[in-house]
Amino acid sequence: MNLRMKIATGAIALVSAGLMTFLGTWEGNGQNVVYADNLARGLPTVCKGVTKHTSPVPVVVGEYWSDARCAEVEKLVVQKGQLTLADCLTNQQISQNTFDALSSHAHNVGTANTCASRAVGLINAGRIADGCRALAWAPDGKPVWAYVTDAQGRKVFVPGLYNRRRAEAEMCLK
Structure with a gap:
């Protein structure tokens, strides 16, 4: 059974309550006013991380989104x-x-x-625990996916992103 089939049969849920709670922890709950995300070089962001790149409707800094609009667009x-x-996950044994x-x-x-990441490569190869750990750590134990590029072009470590990566790895391993 492929992952799309597992989704179709309900064995794997889309937009699960657990995921939405998790996203609220890291992206914010009640973030109804569109803001310029400093970590993403001013990218207009609202709700639980909805951006102009993902939203089917315009995301304009300063605009207010109702809770209902947030819930609808977040789900989409x-x-x-x-x-x-x-479509990029070939290991059907994931939880x-x-x-x-x-x-x-x-x-x-x-x-x-994410699809091109070492984590997904390991998970697809059947090494789920290693893949889960790869969400937060490189093979040498250094943090991954926890850096942003500043205005001067330097990679800057962001403790909050690292904490999120560690929380994702922990959730992944459960």
């Missing part, structure tokens, strides 16, 4: 990302927690980046 954005993610952790990662860094 997360579901679309998860269906794309499902809901592993799928949710990968979904959070993809929501934050982009689905294409």
Whole structure:
């Protein structure tokens, strides 16, 4: 049974309550005013990480989104990302927690980046625990996916991103 089939039969849920709670922890709950995300070089962002790159409607700094609009667009954005993610996951033995952790990662860094990651490569090769750890750590134990490029072009470590990566790895391993 492929992952899309597992989704169709309900064995793996899209937009699970656990994922949405997790995203709220890291992206914010009640973030109804569009803001310029400093970590993403001013990218207009609202709700639980909805951006102009993922939203089917314009995301304009300063605009207010109702809770209902946030919930509707978040669901569309997360579901679309998860269906794309499902297409790059060939290991059908992943759990809901592993799928949710990968979904959070993809929501934050982009689905294409997650699909091309060492973590997904390891998970697809049947090394789920190693892949889960690869969400947060390189083979040498150094943090990964926890850096942004500043205005001067320097890579800057962001403790909050590292904490998120560690939380994703922990969720993935459950």
